[in-house]
Amino acid sequence: MESQTSFYSDIERINRKELEDLQLKKLRSTVESLYDKNPYFGRKLRQAQVKPSDINKLEDLSKIPFTTKDDLRINYPTGLINVEMDKVVRFHVSSGTTGDPTVVAYTKYDIDKWSELNARCLNMMGVKKEDVIQIAYGYGLFTGGLGIHYGAERLGAAIIPSSAGNTKRQIKLMKDMGVTVLACTPSYALYIAETIIQEGLNPKKDLKLRIGVFGAEPWSESVRKRLMDNLLPEPYDIYGLSELCGPGVAAECHIKDGLHIWADHFIAEIIDPKTGEVLGPDEEGELVVTTIDKEAMPLLRYRTRDVSCLNLEPCPCGRTHPKISRIKGRNDDMLKIRGVNVFPSQIEYVLARIEELGDQYQIILTKSGPLDDLKVKVEVKPNAVSDKPWDIIQLKKKVENEIYSVLNLHVEVDLVEPGSLPRSEGKAKRVLDLRGLS
Numbered sequence: 120m121e122s123q124t125s126f127y128s129d130i131e132r133i134n135r136k137e138l139e140d141l142q143l144k145k146l147r148s149t150v151e152s153l154y155d156k157n158p159y160f161g162r163k164l165r166q167a168q169v170k171p172s173d174i175n176k177l178e179d180l181s182k183i184p185f186t187t188k189d190d191l192r193i194n195y196p197t198g199l200i201n202v203e204m205d206k207v208v209r210f211h212v213s214s215g216t217t218g219d220p221t222v223v224a225y226t227k228y229d230i231d232k233w234s235e236l237n238a239r240c241l242n243m244m245g246v247k248k249e250d251v252i253q254i255a256y257g258y259g260l261f262t263g264g265l266g267i268h269y270g271a272e273r274l275g276a277a278i279i280p281s282s283a284g285n286t287k288r289q290i291k292l293m294k295d296m297g298v299t300v301l302a303c304t305p306s307y308a309l310y311i312a313e314t315i316i317q318e319g320l321n322p323k324k325d326l327k328l329r330i331g332v333f334g335a336e337p338w339s340e341s342v343r344k345r346l347m348d349n350l351l352p353e354p355y356d357i358y359g360l361s362e363l364c365g366p367g368v369a370a371e372c373h374i375k376d377g378l379h380i381w382a383d384h385f386i387a388e389i390i391d392p393k394t395g396e397v398l399g400p401d402e403e404g405e406l407v408v409t410t411i412d413k414e415a416m417p418l419l420r421y422r423t424r425d426v427s428c429l430n431l432e433p434c435p436c437g438r439t440h441p442k443i444s445r446i447k448g449r450n451d452d453m454l455k456i457r458g459v460n461v462f463p464s465q466i467e468y469v470l471a472r473i474e475e476l477g478d479q480y481q482i483i484l485t486k487s488g489p490l491d492d493l494k495v496k497v498e499v500k501p502n503a504v505s506d507k508p509w510d511i512i513q514l515k516k517k518v519e520n521e522i523y524s525v526l527n528l529h530v531e532v533d534l535v536e537p538g539s540l541p542r543s544e545g546k547a548k549r550v551l552d553l554r555g556l557s
C-alpha cells in the first residue's frame with residue numbers, strides 16, 4: 120500500500136520540466152566546481168575540450184568523458200576529493216572484490232543529503248515512525264548499515280542496529296522486539312527465513328515483519344515471491360553503490376515495477392557498454408550516473424557496470440523521478456557460455472520458481488577445451504522428493520529443462536542435500552570460478 124505520510128511529497132512529485140531545469144542547474148554547477156577545483160577532473164574536461172559554459176542543456180552531458188573505477192583507483196585514496204580535507208566528516212571504503220579498494224568521502228552536507236535519500240526510500244516503501252526496523256546489513260566500511268540507519272533515524276523509526284551475522288540472535292530480536300521492518304541483503308533474508316522455520320517459528324504468526332528493504336545484490340521476482348511466502352508480505356528493492364553515496368540512490372515504490380532514481384541528486388543514462396553510445400528509454404545497457412548534489416566527491420558520468428534500462432513513463436504512484444529496471448547484474452559478471460550471455464540472476468530466477476528446490480545454489484564455472492562451461496549445484500528442499508533415484512532423476516531433468524526453456528542453454532544440474540551449500544550473511548557469492556583449475 121502507498122504510504123499515508125507524504126514525507127517528501129513536493130520534491131518527489133515536482134513536474135518533469137521543473138525537475139529537468141533543476142538537474143541542468145545543478146549539473147552545470149557540479150561541472151564548474153570540478154573544472155575549477157579538481158586537478159584530475161579539470162584536466163580530463165580540458166582534454167575533452169568541455170568548458171562549464173558548454174553545458175546548456177541536459178543532452179550536453181554526453182560531451183563529458185566517463186568516469187570509471189580506474190579513475191578512483193588512480194586517485195587512491197583522496198585525489199578526487201573536491202573540498203578542503205577539514206570539511207570531510209566520513210570515509211567509507213569499498214571492499215574491492217574486483218581489485219584495489221576505493222575510498223569515498225562525505226561532508227556534513229553529503230551525510231545529511233544521503234540520510235534524506237534513504238528516508239525517502241524507506242518512506243516510499245511505507246516505513247513509518249511507528250515501525251521497528253532491524254538493520255542487518257553490515258555496519259562499518261560497507262555503506263549498507265550506516266546508510267539505511269541514518270535514513271531510518273531521519274524518518275523517526277526505532278532502529279535495531281543488529282548488523283549482519285548471528286542469525287539466531289537476529290531472530291530472537293525480531294520476535295522479542297516486535298520488529299516490523301527488516302533491512303538486509305535478499306540472500307541473507309532467505310537464510311533468515313530458513314532459520315526461522317528451523318527454529319520452529321512461523322513468521323506469519325510469531326513475528327510482526329511487514330516490510331523488507333532488500334538490496335546490495337541482484338535478486339529476481341521469483342525470490343521476491345519466496346520471501347513473500349516465507350518471511351514477510353512486502354519485500355522492496357533498494358539500490359545504490361558506495362561511489363555514489365551507498366544505498367538510497369534508487370528504490371521501489373508500492374507499484375514494484377522499477378526503482379525511482381532520485382533525479383534531483385543523480386542524472387541516470389543508459390549506454391552501450393561497448394561503444395559508449397547513449398541508449399534510449401527501455402533499451403538495456405550499462406547504467407551511468409552523474410551526481411549533481413555532492414560536495415566531497417562528485418562524479419561525472421560514473422560507469423556503474425550495472426545492467427538496467429531507463430523508464431521515463433509517468434508512474435501510477437505519482438512520483439515524477441524516472442525509474443531504472445531491476446538490476447540484472449554487473450556487465451563484468453556476465454558469463455558467456457557457448458555463445459549465450461548469461462547473468463547469474465537469470466539462473467536464480469528459474470531455480471527459485473521450482474517448488475521442490477531450496478534457496479541455495481552455486482554456479483560452477485569450468486573450462487571445456489577453449490570454451491567456458493557451467494554447472495549448477497542446487498539444494499533440494501527437505502522432504503521435497505523421495506530418496507528413490509528415479510524421482511531425483513526426474514527433478515534433475517525438470518530443472519535442466521526449465522533452464523533450457525529460459526536461457527536456451529543446456530546446463531548440467533547437480534541436486535544436493537539441504538544445508539550442504541554455503542549460506543551468506545551479506546552479499547552472496549553465487550559463482551565459483553574453477554576455470555583456472557580445469
Ligand code: DLL
Pocket residue numbers: 213256261262263264333334335336337338356357358359360361362365366367423425445446447448449
Ligand atoms: O551495495 C550499497 C547498498 C547497500 C545498496 C545496501 C543497497 C542496500 P557497494 O558495496 O559499493 O554498495 O556495491 C554496489 O552492488 O554496483 C550493484 O552491482 C550491486 N547492487 C547494489 N544494490 C543492488 C540491487 C552497496 N538492489 C554494487 N540490485 C552495485 C542489484 C545491486 N544489485
